[in-house]
Amino acid sequence: MIDDTIISLSEKSIQNNISFLRSKLGDKVKISAVVKANAYGHGIEQIVPVFNKYGIDHFSVFYYSEALRVYNCLSKTASIMVMGWLSEKDIKDAIEKGIEFFVFNMERLQLAVKYAKELGVKAKIHLETETGMNRSGLNREELNAAIAIVKENIEYIELTGFCTHLAGAESVSNHFRIQNQLQRYQEMASELEANNLTPKYKHVANSAASIVYPETRMDLVRVGIMLYGFWSSTEVFVQYINNQEYRVDPLNRILGWQSQIMALKEVKSGEFVGYGISYLAQSKITTALVPVGYSFGYSRSLSNKGRVLIRGHQCSVIGVVNMNMMIVDVTHLKKVEVGDKVVLIGKQGKSEIKVSAFSEISDELNYEILAHLSESITRRVIK
CATH class of the missing domain: 2.40.37.10 (Lyase, Ornithine Decarboxylase; Chain A, domain 1)
Structure with a gap:
């Protein structure tokens, strides 16, 4: 660790941002704190216990190595969801530890069934569908095949989630595309219902979508940048603030x-x-x-x-x-x-x-600037 250079994390700001999000999203919507990329540069080991302290009990990561870091630093019981990469060995370990993971191809689903049977433990999966992002996810034909496999192996599979990823909810330029995605998602969700499969969580929204498209909140919202005190874009902030009596930014930088x-x-x-x-x-x-x-x-x-x-x-x-x-x-x-x-x-x-000052000069997104902060820098939570 580099001790002459310090990153400080404000516990009061964390508490403020969580309180704001709860008031905005409502009590029925589960907040999954996205802590990928070393918690957006804030530090997984430092930030997760504080999120956990203030009631966050679901965490999303991209890599399995991040999931293990969350697993090892939790102060209270919580769920962990891997949205991206797991090796075959990781899938077996995830099932054993009760860690949830996205299934976006048939190979991963088959491995999940294989190791769940071997371990005698249910695999907690989130079926990810392809609705127009064209990045990862099951198309309709693959979804039908996946449904058949889940039904055949229901004693080994827990359908924890049914999800997709929206292609740029932070910009009004993507509005038509987002609407098409939501329609496709609902059509594919109907396929699950027709087969008597009910996921614990339906989820499609990130920080931006949760503000711009309230109908996307569903059962769970994957919130990243807003938990850290930033808005996904100026458009999202303007849309929020224009509907408020007191035009003050409710988020605090951590x-x-x-x-x-x-x-x-x-x-x-x-x-x-x-x-x-x-x-x-x-x-x-x-x-x-x-x-x-x-x-x-x-x-x-x-x-x-x-x-x-x-x-x-x-x-x-x-x-x-x-x-x-x-x-x-x-x-x-x-x-x-x-x-x-x-x-x-x-x-x-x-x-x-401000981080925005960096963005304006370097032409980098605030996401990029935060994610590039070296893990070698000492991070400290300040009361």
């Missing part, structure tokens, strides 16, 4: 990111700073070296563009962002010392650096 000054240097006028010739000192300047670079998730595209906070003031990143370091212009600060706190994301005094 994550803060800070480091410290490791060295100071005086640079003469006319000298280049850092690699290459991208920054030329136009006058005598004072620079601060910060031990954060692109290997930690601070994008190289922020070279000569990024901003940080030191002693409550914005300071510019100058020169090329290195693998492990960046250089900051601190000439305008009246007082600055080695060891001073450097805020990369978060508040200091009356100033704030």
